[in-house]
Amino acid sequence: MTKQVVFSEEANPPLPIYSQAIISGKTIYVSGSIGIDREFKLVPGGVQAQTRAALDNMTKILKGAGVDRSAVLKCNVFLTNLKQDFAPMNEVYQEYFPKDPPARTCIGVAALPLGADMEIECIAELP
Template sequence: MSQKTFVFTSDAVPPLPTFSQAVVSRGHVYVSGNLGCTKDLKIVEGGVQAQTRAALENLSTVLKASGSGLEHIVKVNIYLSNMPRDFALMNEVYLQFFDKEKMPARTCVGVVCLPLGADMEIECIAEIP
């Protein structure tokens, strides 16, 4: 039987009542989607680059609370509300957070809209070393 652990850290943006910040199961952590927002759920100003930075910093905080880290990510999913405008801008910031020789697998898709009017959202699956 599988044992799941639900992750919560007050150092990260609090989750809405409908999901957890992350769930640990069978040596992996599944991190819920992160918007580029503050702890009081206000989207950060500065467009997709500022939101990407804030979302990845929050993702890193949740991973750390789970016993993992950005370097242990195996899969990332990114959602952009304006793919043509924001793909390259988002990638500029994204590349600052990962070793270029050890990039995780990734999917990036365009969506009609995101919660709170965000430009981007990111989620991941990581190993727990």
Template structure:
């Protein structure tokens, strides 16, 4: 049975999706962009947006009873892969243990919501209770 996850410390979801869903030992976190609670893109470029997106994901995972160290797969979308990959990657690596990085896909896309430069989604395990 699936369970909706909500964190008041993350960007609120639109009516068309949940922040995350817990199901069968995993948490499926919806895409997060680097914006404030009122949907304003943060200043500072893709590095700053990556940090804010991952902070939001971290808060959602904590609300679900998990954490970033339980992420098994991340998908990252960049509007300018060539220009932004290095900055995004540098910010991303500060959130994960270098010896236990999740599996990851990073692709370039035409556009993202609100004009964001990066969007990140992930799947994490629920730790054993």
């Protein structure tokens, strides 16, 4: 097995304990993104603003791997308030995946890093 680390200068920098993404074979495993800026501060505006920031960051990482969102096969979304934030998160999510959306799981969790409301990760495929 060979693996290649993906690093995008455009995306938020990863902490030293993980990579933005890893390519193995033709599969890209993108680490979770939360709604933060480059200085690791949560973006204001609640779950919708955080979802937009996280998806923008994920998009930049995918671009660094040589693909766009159409290559995404599966997303996992984590919400700290599933009951309240599921519908607002979905409104933004649909903007990024308007046609033929990837498979997805959405999970309620007790807490996320930096007090984020949501986190998203994905698996994508190289052409």
